[in-house]
Amino acid sequence: MLAYIIRRLLVAVPTILLLIVASFFLMHFAPGGPFTSERPLPPAVLANIEARYGLDQPLWKQLWDYLYNIVVHFDFGPSFKFKDRDVNDIIAQGFPISLTYGSLSFLFATTIGVGLGIAAAIKHNSWIDYFAVGLGIAAQALPNFIMGPILILTFTLWLGWLPGGGWNGGQWPYLIMPVIALATSYIGSIARITRSSMLEVLNSNFIRTARAKGLPTRTVIWRHALKPTLLPVVSYLGPVFVYVLTGSVFVDIYFSTGGLGQAYVGSALSRDYAVLLGVTILYGALTVIVNLLTDLAYAWFDPKIRY
Amino acid sequence: MNKYIRTSLAGLLTSTMITGAAFAAGTHPTTGEALADDQTFTYRILDEHSSVDPQVVEDVSGAEIVRDLFEGLMNQDEDGNLVPGVATSFTTNDAKDVYTFTLRDNAKWSNGDPVTAGDFVYAWKRAVDPALSSPYAWYMELMSIENASEIIAGEKPVDDLAVKAIDDHTLEVKLSAPLSYFPQMTTHATTFPAPQKVIEEFGDAWTKPGNIVSNGAYVLTEHLPQERSVRERNEMYWDNDNTIIEKVVALVINDENVALTRYLAGELDRTEVPAGQFPRLQKEHPEEAISFPRLCNYYYTFNLSEGGPEAFKDPNVRQALSLAVDRKIITENIMAGGQPQAYTFAPEATAGFTVPDVEMASMSQAERDELAKELLAEAGYGADNPLSFEMVYNTSEAHKKVAVALSQMWKQKLGVNAELANMEWKVFLEERGNQNFDLARGAWCGDYNEASTFLDLLQSESGYNDGKYNNAKVDELLASAKTADDAAPLYTEVERIIAQETPVIPIYHYAGVYMMDSDVGNWPVNNVEQNWYSKNLYKTAE
Numbered sequence: 001m002l003a004y005i006i007r008r009l010l011v012a013v014p015t016i017l018l019l020i021v022a023s024f025f026l027m028h029f030a031p032g033g034p035f036t037s038e039r040p041l042p043p044a045v046l047a048n049i050e051a052r053y054g055l056d057q058p059l060w061k062q063l064w065d066y067l068y069n070i071v072v073h074f075d076f077g078p079s080f081k082f083k084d085r086d087v088n089d090i091i092a093q094g095f096p097i098s099l100t101y102g103s104l105s106f107l108f109a110t111t112i113g114v115g116l117g118i119a120a121a122i123k124h125n126s127w128i129d130y131f132a133v134g135l136g137i138a139a140q141a142l143p144n145f146i147m148g149p150i151l152i153l154t155f156t157l158w159l160g161w162l163p164g165g166g167w168n169g170g171q172w173p174y175l176i177m178p179v180i181a182l183a184t185s186y187i188g189s190i191a192r193i194t195r196s197s198m199l200e201v202l203n204s205n206f207i208r209t210a211r212a213k214g215l216p217t218r219t220v221i222w223r224h225a226l227k228p229t230l231l232p233v234v235s236y237l238g239p240v241f242v243y244v245l246t247g248s249v250f251v252d253i254y255f256s257t258g259g260l261g262q263a264y265v266g267s268a269l270s271r272d273y274a275v276l277l278g279v280t281i282l283y284g285a286l287t288v289i290v291n292l293l294t295d296l297a298y299a300w301f302d303p304k305i306r307y
Numbered sequence: 308m309n310k311y312i313r314t315s316l317a318g319l320l321t322s323t324m325i326t327g328a329a330f331a332a333g334t335h336p337t338t339g340e341a342l343a344d345d346q347t348f349t350y351r352i353l354d355e356h357s358s359v360d361p362q363v364v365e366d367v368s369g370a371e372i373v374r375d376l377f378e379g380l381m382n383q384d385e386d387g388n389l390v391p392g393v394a395t396s397f398t399t400n401d402a403k404d405v406y407t408f409t410l411r412d413n414a415k416w417s418n419g420d421p422v423t424a425g426d427f428v429y430a431w432k433r434a435v436d437p438a439l440s441s442p443y444a445w446y447m448e449l450m451s452i453e454n455a456s457e458i459i460a461g462e463k464p465v466d467d468l469a470v471k472a473i474d475d476h477t478l479e480v481k482l483s484a485p486l487s488y489f490p491q492m493t494t495h496a497t498t499f500p501a502p503q504k505v506i507e508e509f510g511d512a513w514t515k516p517g518n519i520v521s522n523g524a525y526v527l528t529e530h531l532p533q534e535r536s537v538r539e540r541n542e543m544y545w546d547n548d549n550t551i552i553e554k555v556v557a558l559v560i561n562d563e564n565v566a567l568t569r570y571l572a573g574e575l576d577r578t579e580v581p582a583g584q585f586p587r588l589q590k591e592h593p594e595e596a597i598s599f600p601r602l603c604n605y606y607y608t609f610n611l612s613e614g615g616p617e618a619f620k621d622p623n624v625r626q627a628l629s630l631a632v633d634r635k636i637i638t639e640n641i642m643a644g645g646q647p648q649a650y651t652f653a654p655e656a657t658a659g660f661t662v663p664d665v666e667m668a669s670m671s672q673a674e675r676d677e678l679a680k681e682l683l684a685e686a687g688y689g690a691d692n693p694l695s696f697e698m699v700y701n702t703s704e705a706h707k708k709v710a711v712a713l714s715q716m717w718k719q720k721l722g723v724n725a726e727l728a729n730m731e732w733k734v735f736l737e738e739r740g741n742q743n744f745d746l747a748r749g750a751w752c753g754d755y756n757e758a759s760t761f762l763d764l765l766q767s768e769s770g771y772n773d774g775k776y777n778n779a780k781v782d783e784l785l786a787s788a789k790t791a792d793d794a795a796p797l798y799t800e801v802e803r804i805i806a807q808e809t810p811v812i813p814i815y816h817y818a819g820v821y822m823m824d825s826d827v828g829n830w831p832v833n834n835v836e837q838n839w840y841s842k843n844l845y846k847t848a849e
Contacts, residue, residue, distance in 0.1 A: 030733075030734075031733065031734045031737040031738070032732075032733025032734055032736055032737045033733075035442065036733050036736050036737060036740075037442075037736070038736060038751075039771065040740060040770045040771065041442060041445065042445045042448070042459075042770070044456070044459045044460040044461075045440075045441075045442065045444045045445050045459060048437040048440035048444070048459065048461075049440040049442060051437075051440070052438075052440040081357055082355065082357060082358070082532070083357060083358040083360060083363050083511065083514075084358060084359075084360065084511050084512060084513075084514045084515060085532065090532070093531075093532055094532075094533070148565075149564065149565065149568075152565055152568050152569070153568060156568060156569065156572045156574075157568050157571055157572045160572065163574065164565065164568060164569035164572055164574055165558075165560060165565065165569060165574075166534055166535065166558065167531065167534050252533070252561075253561040253562050253565075254562055254565050256533070256534055256535075256558065256559055256560050256561070257533075257534070258531060258532060258533035258534040258559075259533075262533055262561065263533065266354075266355075269731070269732065269733070270733075271733055
C-alpha cells in the first residue's frame, strides 16, 4: 500500500511538470498579452514593464526562471494586474474561500444525494421513489448559473432573509446560497447513481443470502448493501470534489465570494500569466491527490481490490 | 484663474467656520436638509481594482478610490471646473511652459506629517522611473514635463525631471512645450503625491490597509480582494470639518443584474443599469433611475489601411453605410438609457466643443436611407453585385445586439451582407490593432474634457488610430489646435471633414445610467468625466 502511494506520487511529478509546460506555451501563444490594452502603451513604457517582469527574455528562459523560483523559493511569481499582490497572496486569499464553500457543497450534495438515492432504492416504485427521482432530475436541470440568480431573487429581493453576496469571513448567512447553488445539480446525479447502484446490489445473491439467514432489513442495508453501493458513487465523487473547487466561477461571480474560480477565469481573460499558471498547478495537484485518495477509497469499499 | 481660486478658497474657509456647529444638529450646512445618522456610501464596482497606488493605478474603479484617498494639486467641482486641492493657487509665465503652484500649509498626511512640495516631486519622479515601470508613465509625457520622455526611455536619470520644490510650499514645473490646460491635468491620479517614507519602508505592500498613509479625505481601512474595499474619514485631512460621508464601501459585483437585485434589496446606494432596463426602472423608481451624458463615444471604424477592403476606399460606400444606420432604434430600443444619438465623433457634452451642422443629423431617416441607396448604387454595388464584409466586435451581449441591428439595417435597406464575428477582448484588441478586420467596433472615453482627446484618434500618426485614416488637412488642424487660443472652430472643422469622409460610423454617445438611492445628495451629474469625490457627497435622513 505504502509503496503504491509513493509510486503514484512519483508519477505525479512529471504529470504536473507536463501540465506546467503545456499551459505555459498555450498561454503565451494566445493572442494578446497582459499589457495589451485599448490604449496601447508607448514602446518605451511597455519596454520598462516587460523588463521588470522578465517578459523581454526568450520563452525558454522565462519558463526556466519560473520553474526555478517555484522549486527554490516556492514563489509563483507576481500578478501583472494586481500590483500589490503576488500569486502566493492571491491563492492564499482565494483558495480557503473556495475550499470552504466547495467542501460544504460537496458534503451537502453527497449527504442529500446518497440519502435520496438509498431511500428511492429501498422503497422502489413507491411515492418516495418517484419523489426522489423527480427531485433528482429537477436538481440536475438547475446548474449553478441558473440557481444563482433564482436564489438571490428569492432570498434577497423577495424574502429579504439573506445578504445578496459577499463573504464576510464565511459567516453562515453568506454561505447558504453559494453552497446550495453549487450543490444542487450534483444532488441529482449522486441520487441517480446511488439509486441504480443500490437496486443492483439489493438484487444480488449475497443480499438474498443475508435476508435468507434472517437478518433484519436495517442490518442488511447498512452492513452489507451500503459499501458496494457506494463504489460507483465514489468514482463519481472524486472528480466532483475537484470540480466544486474549480467549477465555482459562477458562484464567485454571482455571490462575490472572492474565491479562486473568479481569479482563475479573470487571469485567463487578462492574460495574467503567473496567476493563471499558479492556479492551474494548484488544480492539477489537487486532481492528482484526489484521484489517489479515490483509488485508495476503492480498496476500503471493495475488499476485492488490493494494491 | 488665480484670483478666482483665491476667492473660492476664502469662501470655503468661511463656510468651514460657520458650519462647525451645523453637523452636530444633523443638518446639511448649505442646503439645510436633515442628514442621516449613518453616513455610509456603498456602491458597486464591476471588477477588483488594479491598485490604489496613485502612480500605478490604471483602471477607473481604482482611480475612483485613489481620488478619495489622495489629493492632488487641483480638484474638480460638481461641474468639472477646477478648484483648489493641495495647491491654493498657481501662476504661469507668458510662454505657458513654467507653472508654479503654491501649496496650502495645513495639508497633512494621515499620519500627521505635513504634505510638502517634496512629496509631489518624489511622486512625479516615481511615475516616470523605469524601475517602477508604471503603465501610466506616458501621462507624464502627455503633460509635457521636461525630460519625462527621455527618463522613461532610459536616456536620462530620474532626477533630471524638471519638477522642483522651491520650498516646502512652492512647486515649480518646467514643460517642454506650452500647455494651457496643464493645471487641469493635475486632477489625475498619476500626479497625486506619494509618501516616500512609507513606500521605502513597505515596498510594494505599502498600499495595504494598515501600511498605507494618504493625504486625501479618506484612508483605506479594509481590503478583501474580489469582495470589497472600505475607506473611512481621514481625521488629519485639512478640510475634514466639511466632510460628511464617514465611510465608503466599494463592493465587487461582476454581474450587473445581480448588482441591480442587490441594489433593489437595499444593499447598495448606487449601481449601473444594465442595457435596455432603464425605461422599466424609471417607471418603477422614478426618483432613483438617473441618466446623464458622459464623455464617451461608441462607433464602428472602417479599415482604411492598404490591406483593408477595396470597397471601403470609396467614401460613398462608407457614407452610405453610415446613413443607413437608424441611430434612434439603437439608442431608444436597444440601449434605452437616454444615450444621445451620434453624428459626430466627439460628444456634444465635451467642454468648449461646438457641434457642427452635419447634414445627416438634420435629415429624416427616410431621406438618409434614400441617399444611402443612391450613393451605394453610384459606387457600383447593388442586387447583382452586393457589398459583403465582416464586422468584428468584442464578446458582450450589448455589443452583439447593436451589431445584429446594424447588419439587419444594412441588409434590409441596402442589400449589404455584413457577417458578424465576435472575439474575446484581448484577441479583439490584437486583431484590430493589426488591421486584421474590415469593420470593427470602437469606443473611447475622454482622458480629459477637451475635444482633442477624441479627435486625436483620427490623427494619422496616432497609436490609437486603428482604422489608419489619413487626412493631411485633419492632421494640420489638430496640430494647430494644440497651441491655438481658441481651438473650438478648428475641432468643428475637423468634425465637418469627418462627416464628409466618414472614416468612422459614430453610433451613440454614452450616458451614465445609474440607480442611485434618492438619499444620496450632491452626486455630480454635470461632471461629464464622472470625477466624483466622496467628501462632497452626503446622505439625507429618510
